[in-house]
Amino acid sequence: MDKRQFLKGSCSILTGTMLSRLVSAEQQASPAPRTNWSGNYTFHADHLYQPATVEEVEQTVKHCDKLRALGRGHSFNSIADSAHNQISLQHLDSIALDPATKTVTAGAGVTYGKLAPYIDARGYAVHNLASLPHVSIIGACATGTHGSGSHNGNLSTAVAAMEIVDANGSLHTLSRAKAGNNFLGSVVNLGGLGIVTKTTLNVQPTFQVAQVVYENLSMSHLEKHLDEIFLSGYSVSLFTNWQNHNINQAWIKRRLDPGATSVAFAPEFFGAKQATKKLHPVAGHDAEPCTEQLGIPGPWYERLPHFRMNFTPSSGNELQSEYFVPREKAYEAIRAVEELRDHITPHLFVTEFRTIAADNLWMSTCHNRDAMTIHFTWKPDWASVKKVLPLIEAKLAPFDARPHWAKMFTMQPSRIEQLYEKLPDYQAMLKHYDPNGKFRNDFLNTNIFGA
Numbered sequence: 001m002d003k004r005q006f007l008k009g010s011c012s013i014l015t016g017t018m019l020s021r022l023v024s025a026e027q028q029a030s031p032a033p034r035t036n037w038s039g040n041y042t043f044h045a046d047h048l049y050q051p052a053t054v055e056e057v058e059q060t061v062k063h064c065d066k067l068r069a070l071g072r073g074h075s076f077n078s079i080a081d082s083a084h085n086q087i088s089l090q091h092l093d094s095i096a097l098d099p100a101t102k103t104v105t106a107g108a109g110v111t112y113g114k115l116a117p118y119i120d121a122r123g124y125a126v127h128n129l130a131s132l133p134h135v136s137i138i139g140a141c142a143t144g145t146h147g148s149g150s151h152n153g154n155l156s157t158a159v160a161a162m163e164i165v166d167a168n169g170s171l172h173t174l175s176r177a178k179a180g181n182n183f184l185g186s187v188v189n190l191g192g193l194g195i196v197t198k199t200t201l202n203v204q205p206t207f208q209v210a211q212v213v214y215e216n217l218s219m220s221h222l223e224k225h226l227d228e229i230f231l232s233g234y235s236v237s238l239f240t241n242w243q244n245h246n247i248n249q250a251w252i253k254r255r256l257d258p259g260a261t262s263v264a265f266a267p268e269f270f271g272a273k274q275a276t277k278k279l280h281p282v283a284g285h286d287a288e289p290c291t292e293q294l295g296i297p298g299p300w301y302e303r304l305p306h307f308r309m310n311f312t313p314s315s316g317n318e319l320q321s322e323y324f325v326p327r328e329k330a331y332e333a334i335r336a337v338e339e340l341r342d343h344i345t346p347h348l349f350v351t352e353f354r355t356i357a358a359d360n361l362w363m364s365t366c367h368n369r370d371a372m373t374i375h376f377t378w379k380p381d382w383a384s385v386k387k388v389l390p391l392i393e394a395k396l397a398p399f400d401a402r403p404h405w406a407k408m409f410t411m412q413p414s415r416i417e418q419l420y421e422k423l424p425d426y427q428a429m430l431k432h433y434d435p436n437g438k439f440r441n442d443f444l445n446t447n448i449f450g451a
């Protein structure tokens, strides 16, 4: 009898002792509230299970009537929370690279920060990264997390397969090659489908990137040259505080040709001047946590994110919101939001515009459309931000803006429903795989099932 059969056969005997061991020691010893990364959200779950093996994940799923997976807790809203139990798979941290299929398979505990140097050292890269490497691969893919680059899909578009424990505690493998439509519904899954134990990502040969920052790009250039500006690098981010019709910083990240030791950047870019010292996107913040700039080449994973692995990313104590608008209407959308500048700027650290390529994943914020995102890093004042978001959402309504699943929004479920043509299929899939709603939480009940 192998270990899994033994555990299955002995479930009723083992469950009590094993599960109490799996509940976080910290949780039992200290009643201190657990929060997300930003500290703006306190989790309600009484129990945090921390299994060390897939078998323990299966046992935990069987044991719990209600359960929600927690990745690295970087989401700003209640998406990873549960009124009952959470499970963290951070101990499942295996990584296996398969050069034959050009894929890497990583356990659910693996962050991009851990994956990237591992695959880079073996000659490989993933196509893109978010602004920070600290998030788990599975948590990021579950919410449609993205970087920038007009030809780059969000991070979940690299997923080739997933291993998932369903509501019965049974393990399944879903792959792009075999699962067909179900796969398209299961990658950006908002944590609702089951507990993902492993994910397999497509990789490509490693590459070098250099980035520079240009200061003070007039926003009016975006009217006629938006595509050209966003195509001027492999990944481009524009930062603004919405004042003076000005892009304060344009971050341009270019890939080096294989074997090249540098890539050219002109001293001026649409009238903006190349910075001569390293900058933080938020004016006045120390640039030390930021990735290398000034055109100095380095590995993809040390340039594509804005923030370095061993530093506190972004501002730290902050809130974030982000809206995805169709690329062809991006400038109009920017102009619409700009009308609110005097409502926005007092509460803002910085806004960032990025582009992402369309995909076919049902619940992806880029489903069937090339997107530009309008992102807001807010000061940690929810009372004020909560008043501004409906104004922004009203301005963006004509553009069918989709909110980032993992950030703060105030959009009504009835509106969200109109934005995702595959929502009924996704609802049906959740009902099929999880008929009793084991993996549902308030976030899903509200935003997906409109309850």
Ligand SMILES: Cc1cc2nc3c(=O)[nH]c(=O)nc-3n(C[C@H](O)[C@H](O)[C@H](O)COP(=O)(O)OP(=O)(O)OC[C@H]3O[C@@H](n4cnc5c(N)ncnc54)[C@H](O)[C@@H]3O)c2cc1C
Pocket (backbone or CB within 6 Å): 037, 038, 068, 069, 070, 071, 072, 073, 074, 075, 076, 079, 080, 081, 089, 108, 129, 130, 131, 132, 135, 136, 137, 138, 139, 140, 141, 142, 143, 144, 145, 146, 147, 190, 191, 192, 194, 195, 196, 197, 313, 314, 404, 406, 407
């Ligand atoms: C400073 C900062 C910068 C950010 N930058 C970006 C950015 O550049 N681009 C962007 O798009 N987003 C960005 N985000 C948002 C972030 O990428 C998402 O919140 C992401 O989901 C966080 O991953 P996580 O591992 O913390 O997951 P969590 O927040 O813990 O969970 C997210 C979702 O994944 C589910 N989940 C996690 N693990 C599993 C599992 N094993 N099985 C099933 N479901 C699971 C959870 O249930 C939840 O629904 C940023 C966030 C912060 C705090």
